Amino acid sequence: MTDSLPAPLALIGMSGAGKSYWSHKLATYGYLRIGCDDRIADHLQTLPNQSGSSTRRMADWMGLPFDPGYAEAERQYMGCEVAVTEEICELLENAPAEQPVVIDTTGSVVYVGEALLKRFKSLATLVYLSMPTEFSEPLYKTFLNDPKPMVWQGHFTPRPGEGNDATLARCLPELLESRRRDYSALADHQLDFQTLRKPGMEIQDFLHLATSKARLIPAPLSS
Numbered sequence: 001m002t003d004s005l006p007a008p009l010a011l012i013g014m015s016g017a018g019k020s021y022w023s024h025k026l027a028t029y030g031y032l033r034i035g036c037d038d039r040i041a042d043h044l045q046t047l048p049n050q051s052g053s054s055t056r057r058m059a060d061w062m063g064l065p066f067d068p069g070y071a072e073a074e075r076q077y078m079g080c081e082v083a084v085t086e087e088i089c090e091l092l093e094n095a096p097a098e099q100p101v102v103i104d105t106t107g108s109v110v111y112v113g114e115a116l117l118k119r120f121k122s123l124a125t126l127v128y129l130s131m132p133t134e135f136s137e138p139l140y141k142t143f144l145n146d147p148k149p150m151v152w153q154g155h156f157t158p159r160p161g162e163g164n165d166a167t168l169a170r171c172l173p174e175l176l177e178s179r180r181r182d183y184s185a186l187a188d189h190q191l192d193f194q195t196l197r198k199p200g201m202e203i204q205d206f207l208h209l210a211t212s213k214a215r216l217i218p219a220p221l222s223s
Helices: 019-027 036-043 054-062 070-094 114-123 133-145 164-186 203-211
Strands: 004-006 009-012 032-035 101-104 125-129 189-191 216-218
Touching: 009 019, 019 032, 019 101, 019 203, 032 036, 036 054, 036 070, 036 101, 054 070, 070 114, 125 164, 125 203, 133 164, 189 203
Parallel strands: 009 101, 009 125, 032 101, 125 189
Antiparallel strands: 004 216
C-alpha cells in the first residue's frame, strides 16, 4: 500500500472541457463519481417531465436570460447548487479514507459563495480543465444547438436597440472570460485542453497530472 492517497478530485471548468468524460473514466478506475448536474436535477422538483438528459431538461426549464421567468429559475437553480455543494462537503467529510472520489462539478460552482467554496476547497483537490479563448465562438454555437443550464450572474447586459441574439453573441465570451479568471483563481491545478487531448492519454496519465503536486491525505494504517 502507498504511504498516502490523493485527496478527492473535483473537476472544474466550462461545459465541453471534459469534466464528465474524465469523471466517468475515473469511475471505471474505482473512483466514486459524484455528478452535480444529476443531484441538482433531483432537487429541482419543478422540472418538466420529458425525455433526455437531466442537463437538457434543466436547460429547457431555465430558458435563456431574456426569457420571462429566467431570473427566478436562475435563483432556484443556484439555491439547489448551493444545497448540493453542501451535501457533497458533508459526504467528503464522512467518506471512508480508502475510497477515492471524483466530483463532476457544474460550470457555475464558482458562484456558490466564498465561505462554501473555501470549505469545498479544503476537502478536495480542485482541477481546472481549461479551454483556450478561441473556443468561445464554437461554445456559442454549441450553446444554441445543444443548450446547457447557464447561470449568467448579471453578465447578460442588453444595449439599446440590440436584439437578443446579438446580445447573447456579445455577452457569452465576456461571461466565459470572467469564469476563466474565477476557475484559475480557485484551482489547485490547471490541465490544458491540448494536453488532455494528446493521443494515448490514459487514466493513469490524467491522475499523474492531476495529483502530482496535489495535496495528499494520509492512507489508513495497515492492520
